[in-house]
Amino acid sequence: MRNKTVKGALIVSAVLSASMAMAKDAQLTIESWRNDDLAIWQDKIIPAFEAKNPGIKVKFTPSAPADYNAVLNSKLDAGSAGDIITCRPFDASLALYESGNLANLNDLPGMANFSNVAKSGWSTDDGSATYCVPMASVIHGFIYNKDAFEEVGVEVPTTVDEFFAVLEKFKKDGNYIPMAMGTNDQWEAATMGYNNIGPNYWKGEEGRNALIAGDQKLTDENWIAPFRQLAKWGPYLGDGFEAQTYPDSQNIFTLGRAAIYPTGSWEISGFNAQADFQMGAFNPPVENKGDTCYISDHTDIGIGMNANTDNPEAAKTFLNWVASSEFSNIFANELPGFFPLSSAPVELSDPLAQEFISWRGKCESSIRSTYQILSRGTPNLENETWNASVAVIKGDESPEAAAKRLQKGLAKWYAPQQ
């Protein structure tokens, strides 16, 4: 009997001391879909933060990208989500804010470092409330194999005609697959195809805003034109591209079997590690020489606070630090290809990343056309665009028919387009 009491007392004191130890340090858990960045968070970002802010411990717990939204929503419903939440841009996060899961960050001092365009991905439609700190954007373009370009003797294309001439030359040469892209996973066709080359036709923000306002339709010539170009891509993709997956395309390019890879800047760090040839990048070619170029500089990652966190003060300290130039510098250089959105100046040491970010100077920036507001209803415009882009590349559907189908779906629920 006495023995038991002693044991009980020991357990109680052990539990107490454990909970007291926990009370000393505020523990923050970060929800994220960037499981590729686990090492960078653990080895660089978190130590840098913890060194400056003793008393706050941070843990980075990513999940698989494709499952992130579903996993996060389930965790939030169950009350087991982390304190810091990595925010997808636009509606997914807006829904979290409206349901009271993301806290309003209007009064966070670090927010002053961001422009309204940068904040647009994580603000309410009227812009009155911002609920995530903009962390990074990705820029779309084409990465090419410099060695292959030299070997075949072609120059970097600046117009669409030159672009197809280069592809044709690679096809004739036969040593390289002209362009590495598959349609099995569908999203590449829309994200690296349609939304990559599209802004040149719909004139970036001008066309995107007109579409949201209902002044332009997806069946207008400047919205069909990107599909017309995609329809010509098919013959330059590798054999069996219909069943080629995204990792297949990445491997084909980094193994040096393909010449051009339509992509976004998020590939840079992975490609730097994998490819043993010189890489360069060019922005989407324009129709006529001298036209203004437009790029998709897409707000991609934000970071916000779980409204029900136990450590709101610690979480705010962390978010404020994310908004600072110290974080931007670490993040941009550790993850070349994810470009900070903050107005604070950042030095990039990676030449490929520097090439991508230099387009911000000569071209007009825009974001993906389907992301803001237009993918709110059913059918979902983004998902439909995946399907339509694939069908057009494979030649199953004409550009006009695809555009008509998208417009019909959008008009079904979006009042300004009705």
Add this chain to the structure above:
Amino acid sequence: MATPLKRPVRWHIAVFLAPAVLVYTAVMIYPLFNTLRLSFFTEIDQERVWVGFQNFKTLFGDELWSKQFWNALANNGWFFFIHMLVQNPIGVALAAILSSPKLRFSAFYRSAIFVPTILSFVIVGFAWKLILSPIWGIAPELLDSIGLKFLYQPWLGKEEYALTTLSLVSVWQYVGIPMMLIYAALLSIPDEILEAGECDGVTGFSAFWKIKLPLILPSIGIISILTFVANFNAFDLIYAAQGALAGPDFSTDILGTFMYRTFFGFQLQLGDPHMGSAIASAMFGIILIGVCIYLFGIQRRMRNYQF
């Protein structure tokens, strides 16, 4: 006058049943009924509102939803058809061969054929994706080496082949189950019957068709209904191989992937648990109807032979 003996309350029955009943209720019955309940609600301005059969009306009445639903159901039907046409006859044939006493190494074959069944669908989906890949796969080279390269297609990427290909992959994975069940049924046939048949001159193939097959019909019935339930609940292989959008162009979309996409959302599409539940309820209904047809239409008419 003797009072009737009062039977003691038999607590032990309740006690022994309790764990199974509790676990089953918590993980099966409660979620099932909660899903059915959820399908009668919808969310308006963050509030859960009762809407009766509105979700089902949308599912079957709205062209946008009904087209996807019927497409998924038709694909599911084809998926089931391929299993019935390929998996079960091959399973029966394999069992018949394995049960032949003259076959050597039959234990080895039995295990080898059964192994894929215990593999994870993730491994199966990934391995077959690699085998069939136009870039790294061995399928194009194998066909090339026997001069049949022209037969090669990027099967998983073509609307007309993708679903059949995945059905056959699933057949490859699960053919061990009908084989094992039929094998057990064949072994339970007493030798006297076969010997009696032999005396009447029924041997070899005709012994199989005339004696063994009628005797294992009940097992084949059970296998069919198991296949039906498993196929209409299928999700994993399609999701592992083609993702939640079940490409190309929804040609491999089955009820399971359609439900997943709707319930949990996908990419920019937000999840809608209420429509998702409506689809889940429709799946439940379809499976229930199928099982009932089997139970009342077929099972009860089946004769059981007593040895």
